[in-house]
Amino acid sequence: MxxxxxxxxxxxxxxxxxxxxxxxxxxxxxxxxxxxxxxxxxxxxxxxxxxxxxxxxxxxxxxxxxxxxxxxxxxxxxxxxxxxxxxxxxxxxxxxxxxxxxxxxxxxxxxxxxxxxxxxxxxxxxxxKRENTWPDPQLYGPDYNEIWGALHARRGGRLADTLDTRWPDNHWRRYLxxxxxxxxxxxxxxxxxxxxxxxxxxxxxxxxxxxxxxxxxxxxxxxxxxxxxxxxxxxxxxxxxxxxxxFDGSHSVHWRAMPLLYATAPDHAIEAVEAASRPNRVKKVLKDYEPFRRFLYQGKGARARALFDRADLPRKEQAIRNRLRREGLWMR
Incomplete structure (x- = not known):
């Protein structure tokens, strides 16, 4: 087929x-x-x-x-x-x-x-590829069950059909x-x-x-x-x-910012991005954008990559961003 x-x-x-x-x-x-x-x-x-x-x-x-x-x-x-x-x-x-x-x-x-x-x-x-950014349940409620339950009910769905029961009640990963x-x-x-x-x-x-x-x-x-x-x-x-x-793995990378790409992406992703950026016709256009020019072509990418061990990255992305900023390597 x-x-x-x-x-x-x-x-x-x-x-x-x-x-x-x-x-x-x-x-x-x-x-x-x-x-x-x-x-x-x-x-x-x-x-x-x-x-x-x-x-x-x-x-x-x-x-x-x-x-x-x-x-x-x-x-x-x-x-x-x-x-x-x-x-x-x-x-x-x-x-x-x-x-x-x-x-x-x-x-x-x-x-x-x-x-x-x-x-x-x-x-x-x-x-x-997400963190517990939303919702933000308050101390006295409503909790995750009430928030997601109300939303799914409004659209005709059932909260119970969406739950990942490997996670405990009111753990954010339990909810879709x-x-x-x-x-x-x-x-x-x-x-x-x-x-x-x-x-x-x-x-x-x-x-x-x-x-x-x-x-x-x-x-x-x-x-x-x-x-x-x-x-x-x-x-x-x-x-x-x-x-x-x-996606977000073997076949794509959601890089979001050039410093984060170099700090966190696996080797195969860096190699794929750099190979695609190398042809002259592509390079001439990409260089118009400062983050691409500095990280893809002027060495800042290699500097950012050297700061981190991909096998032992900080659990929170904010810690990665903070270190990149301290080293003068943050750019969005």
């Missing part, structure tokens, strides 16, 4: 994201040459929710994206825009054609051949919670409807159990578990249709 072709969605817009999109596309083409899907770069359009034009300007970044086979597709911002740019990943799903898809945050690199993957897109899944750095599904329109409805409910008409919770910037990550559960999915390696450790 030939491999299933599926599409990739990332967000591209003026500023940091257009540079990150070029690195994503370069790593995709270099490290997954047999992958045959479409790379869709969803581009928000000017409108009342954007004080400035968010589109990628004509120039080297846009040209390189086209050269690397990316399709830049417009979408309208109806609910989020500048006030909550993370909402682009919700509304940008409208830029996808019909068919199976994986969304990646733009600050991601592809590090392995995607054509070899076996994915059941009928069972949506998302990134487990993802990093929104990647997620996948079979039907982008249906997924978008579920994701958007969950996000708007949480933002505009939250249950009482959320009264003490901060939603910015966590709204997308609060809504994503509701959408994935509603669409019949779950955790990778469980109810989600992809093995654990494929």
């Amino acid at each position: 030939p491999p299933v072709s599926w599409n990739i969605l990332i967000i591209g817009q003026a500023g940091r994201l257009m540079h990150e999109a070029t690195l994503f596309a370069a790593t995709l083409r270099h490290n997954a040459p047999r992958w045959s899907g479409r790379l869709i770069v969803a581009e928000p359009q000017p409108g009342p929710l954007w004080p400035a034009d968010p589109r990628i300007p004509e120039g080297p970044q846009r040209d390189l994206l086209h050269h690397l086979g990316a399709e830049i597709v417009p979408f309208e911002s109806r609910h989020f825009g500048h006030a909550y740019p993370q909402g682009n990943k919700i509304e940008g799903l409208a830029a996808l054609p019909d068919g199976t898809f994986v969304f990646f945050d733009t600050d991601t690199a592809i590090t392995g051949e995607l054509a070899d993957l076996e994915i059941d897109f009928t069972r949506p899944a998302a990134s487990m 919670y993802f990093n929104a750095g990647w997620f996948l599904g079979a039907d982008p329109a249906a997924f978008q409807r579920a994701f958007e409805a969950a996000a708007l409910m949480i933002r505009d008409d939250p249950p009482d159990a959320l009264a003490s919770q901060i939603l910015d910037p966590w709204l997308d990550q609060a809504a994503l578990p509701l959408a994935i559960h509603e669409r019949g999915g779950g955790r990778p390696g469980g109810r989600g249709g992809i093995a654990e450790g494929v």
